[in-house]
Amino acid sequence: MEVRQEAIVKKTDYKNFPMVPRVVFGRGSFDQLGDILMPERKHSEAPFIFLVDDVFEGNELVFRIPLIFNDQLIFISAQEEPKTSQVDALVKKIREDFHELPSGIVGIGGGTLLDLAKAVSILLTNKGSSSEYQGWDLVHNPSIYHAGIPTISGTGAEVSRTTVLLGPEKKLGINSDYTTFNQVVLDPDLTQGVSREQWFYTGMDCYIHCIESLNGTYLNAFSQSYGEKALELCKEVYLGNLTADESHEKLMMASWHGGMSIAYSQVGVAHAMSYGLGYLLGVKHGIGNCLVFQHLEEFYPEGVALFNRMRQKHGIRLPKGICANLTDGDFETMISVSLAMEPLWENALGENWREIITPEKLEYIYRKI
Ligand SMILES: [Fe+2]
Numbered sequence: 001m002e003v004r005q006e007a008i009v010k011k012t013d014y015k016n017f018p019m020v021p022r023v024v025f026g027r028g029s030f031d032q033l034g035d036i037l038m039p040e041r042k043h044s045e046a047p048f049i050f051l052v053d054d055v056f057e058g059n060e061l062v063f064r065i066p067l068i069f070n071d072q073l074i075f076i077s078a079q080e081e082p083k084t085s086q087v088d089a090l091v092k093k094i095r096e097d098f099h100e101l102p103s104g105i106v107g108i109g110g111g112t113l114l115d116l117a118k119a120v121s122i123l124l125t126n127k128g129s130s131s132e133y134q135g136w137d138l139v140h141n142p143s144i145y146h147a148g149i150p151t152i153s154g155t156g157a158e159v160s161r162t163t164v165l166l167g168p169e170k171k172l173g174i175n176s177d178y179t180t181f182n183q184v185v186l187d188p189d190l191t192q193g194v195s196r197e198q199w200f201y202t203g204m205d206c207y208i209h210c211i212e213s214l215n216g217t218y219l220n221a222f223s224q225s226y227g228e229k230a231l232e233l234c235k236e237v238y239l240g241n242l243t244a245d246e247s248h249e250k251l252m253m254a255s256w257h258g259g260m261s262i263a264y265s266q267v268g269v270a271h272a273m274s275y276g277l278g279y280l281l282g283v284k285h286g287i288g289n290c291l292v293f294q295h296l297e298e299f300y301p302e303g304v305a306l307f308n309r310m311r312q313k314h315g316i317r318l319p320k321g322i323c324a325n326l327t328d329g330d331f332e333t334m335i336s337v338s339l340a341m342e343p344l345w346e347n348a349l350g351e352n353w354r355e356i357i358t359p360e361k362l363e364y365i366y367r368k369i
Pocket of ligand 1: 155205206209271285
């Protein structure tokens with residue numbers, strides 16, 4: 001007689017994260033987009049919707065977008081952080097323009113455009129407003145196919161399972177297994193025309209991901225391996241002597257690794273405080289992180305010292321007096337948005353973070369900005 005052995009299973013709760021299943025890397029790879037999308041086309045009535053940063057309006061890049069059938073091109077300004085109302089309006093427009101679900105959404109641009117593409121693809125198959133899904137694992141239905149094509153490097157939005165949106169009540173991501181892109185095209189040539197300031201601020205988002213991940217209490221070998229590689233690449237890009245081509249390629253990979261590093265960990269103090277600035281004043285993510293990070297020697301002494309070296313080398317002057325004319329109520333708003341980012345604080349300062357970071361302490365740092 002066969003004796004059946006009961007499995008001895010100890011329950012663990014490690015997170016089971018999705019990764020981007022397909023990625024193309026290489027200069028000029030953007031021109032493969034038509035071939036990449038073709039098998040994903042449902043039929044001629046189900047278009048691809050291309051959401052494109054409006055800085056490319058009239059640019060030769062637009063003429064390389066493989067539009068066929070009734071595909072739609074929508075130019076979007078990235079001057080402001082992506083909003084839940086913007087996502088809802090795009091979804092409404094797409095539903096009105098087409099009586100069937102699109103074959104997919106393609107985001108072409110920086111973090112703002114990538115996040116909009118992710119959010120729109122989710123909301124096309126999930127009812128209600130995007131603000132209802134800000135949080136962790138609130139999305140019920142799989143999104144439609146979506147592809148991301150970064151034209152500036154640093155945010156890690158191309159690999160992350162979140163899309164950060166400014167909502168009526170909070171600035172928070174839609175963190176879900178359905179958020180992650182189905183396809184990413186990494187073409188370093190697309191990052192050529194970026195201004196020096198923008199290149200610095202967005203690249204520093206990546207650098208700060210590394211510092212916050214590597215100095216966090218959530219650190220583990222998975223995050224560390226990606227974080228260390230990303231940090232090494234950031235140092236080469238911002239302190240080394242690379243050619244322009246090498247620099248574009250390496251920063252693109254730094255962004256990827258930096259994003260992967262925080263997937264299995266978290267960001268920290270700069271991000272938590274930058275969210276407050278973003279929510280109240282609409283300060284964009286990259287520059288917001290820099291504005292905060294320069295004052296965080298207490299938490300990240302070596303990271304801030306290196307940041308200052310990179311800033312000096314590239315002659316970047318951060319604006320001053322951002323919080324000079326704010327009211328007490330404004331500070332309260334920023335502080336409460338920031339303190340609500342509990343996992344970030346716990347990663348940065350440990351379980352007893354509330355004893356270390358108080359509203360007074362946050363106000364003191366905000367006032368320096
Ligand atoms: Fe970030």
